[in-house]
Amino acid sequence: MKYGFSEKVKHLKSSAVRDILKVINQGNIISFAGGLPEESLFPTEAVDKAFHKAITSNNKALQYGETEGVAALRNALAERMEKKGLTRNAEDILITSGSQQAIDLFSRVMFNKGDIILAENPTYLAALQVFESYEANVVAVESDDDGMVISDLEEKIIKLKPKCIYVVPTYSNPTGKVWSLERRLKLLELANKHHVVIFEDDPYGELQFDQAAAPPSIASLDENDIVLYTSTFSKTVVPAMRIGWIVGPHQIIRIMAQAKQATDLHTNSISQHALVHLLNDFDIDAHIQTIRETYLERMLVMKELLDTVELEGLEYIEPKGGMFFWVTLPESINTTTLLDVAVKEGVAFVPGAPFYVSDPEQNTLRLNFTNSSPNLIREGMEKLVKVLESANEYI
Template identity: 45%
Template sequence: MTVPTFASVPPLAARARSVGGSPVRDILAVTARPEVINFAGGLPAPELFDAEGIADAYRAVLAEVPERALQYSTTEGEPVLRAALAERMSVRGLATDADDVLVTTGSQQALSLLATALIEPGDTVLVESPCYLAALQAFGFAGARVVAVPGDDEGPDPVALEELVVRERPKLLYTVPTFQNPTGRTMSEGRRAAVASVAARCGLWIVEDDPYGELRFEGERVPWIAAHEEVRDRVVLLGSFSKVMAPGLRLGWLRAPGGLRRACAVAKQAADLHTPTVNQLAAARYLADRDLDAHVRRVAEVYGERRDAMLAGLAEALPEGSAWTRPEGGMFLWARLPSSYDTTALLPQVVARDVAYVPGAPFYAGDPDRSTLRLCFVTQTPEEIGEGLRRLGEGLRGGRAGV
């Protein structure tokens, strides 16, 4: 009897084979034990969620308009939520109409939609150095050639940016200008104006991601790049409720010029048709019935105390010669150890002491600085932060630099 042979199935697409998963998610899977003090995840503090207010909003929507809340919706988003989002942006100095807004399933989806609408395989995308990990993934998955713009403590250097734009002819610059992930740094108003000027003169889209901007502990708010008149036709502003309301709602949005916004809507229609209706209506009801800004101020006050607790313990925890950022808001700070340290190699022995961080290397589009690491300071209490830093110091001292 002849045994039949079968051909192998066709391979995965090249983009699926070439783009890996998130190192942060991999670390969180390893450090999920409850005894681990986890500075690795970018997780908002769950005890600060306004669970009662959110539950009331869902109850009201399901009691009053169940036939609408449980039905299909338009791809662009529920009009009542788009109007509320437009009003919030207008109050903050960026005149916006509801029709300027596309609601997305988290701001992460906005990145994917923009990559679909703007990027052809082989196109160049410029990013900060270091850069938000999920943006590197989204652009890489689209087949982009991702190039880091040299910068400093304020972000991308405008002179280096212009040189790269002239030489590389990129499609876009991606930036998180306020309380950046991973560094916590903020672009000054002057730097933002200089970046906008480059985009206006040289022809460049700017994707301005602002998930953390409302979480300010100190200092004055800096206007969005999108508010600069000369780039209003070429800036996409991304926002999210994940850090100020709750990440489980999966509600984000993008504000974009008409042609690009419509292209993103077509891409979203193909991806998921629309963001869940009940979540959108509940968020809109929450905005109508509750004072989100007051809630955010309470959250920011707690986060500021936790940042201070981390800053107070870093000098003792980190090796002599280390440096770190002092963010005015957000969720993260960035540390650089002496150059002989490799934070990726040191991570296992730190995790063995029941504490975790994210090594800095994965945040770089180019050659990484392996002595860097990201610490999230918002998920733990000040007491837990102090204990976590004690463990971190033991872990770093227990290894050899450069292992």
């Protein structure tokens, strides 16, 4: 039988990166391609205890729950965020099935076909997928090392009247960049002046290498109820729980909760109750500090080997946190072609092109340093260095 699908299906793309990962995962390849946290750091014992407590304390916790999320978890999150300068009531928080769902629910209640979203270029691929599935038009704003270029942002706000500005300002995926405080404030100023909502996607904010240098979230600087902020426990506890949250203007959060009710009633509440116990009984901040130190060590090993590459025109951004190196090669080199060579040598990365809103730079690539041991990073990077040094042969 021939099935008739909705128009929306045309705008639904499978992730290019996921397709690449499928191929890579089949072979015996050292992969810097994915965006996975280190499994050996998972706080398994604490998670086990927390789930045991959640399951055995009260059968009510196993019943249907509230769409907005478990109240105790929303309270705990409000407290945690307050310590980082983001003051919001628990009622302004919606618990989501990972922060991916926060992006999806926000898009569902905000965007009509043809609405404009301004974004960095490159930016988080799976957000682009969601925006496109709602037939919104994402427009790239020029960026430099400190964030969006304010003159270009203002020009595009005035000309295009966007409904939203989407940013990943802290240790972004894919570039690892962090916005300066000045740019954060300028973005807020422009958003307020022109009444544009800011969506701040912050999955990596806790993974800073130098805690003293961590910038405040844009949401914590918001005085006019204009910023939505989403984050997740996927990088600080375990991804399998799929627990994220979004906080922001109550009116938007309330309507997103209505959308969530139709979507999946509520997020897995065993995991929500377990998180409440984990936050009470386990020193999550000490755990996050261990994650930071481990990732910093791995980043430095990767950097050490990247610095040995003899290839004129190779540049990279040294990450101040997060999970990724962003590498630019000479313009003549296409990293999608180069990936085939690398895979044959037993090492993998992700080409940068799929992360671009428009005008992809084919000579870019992303390297993950969090999911391989220092030894494996060394081994893989030695292969990759050779591939990069021979890159000019494959033009």
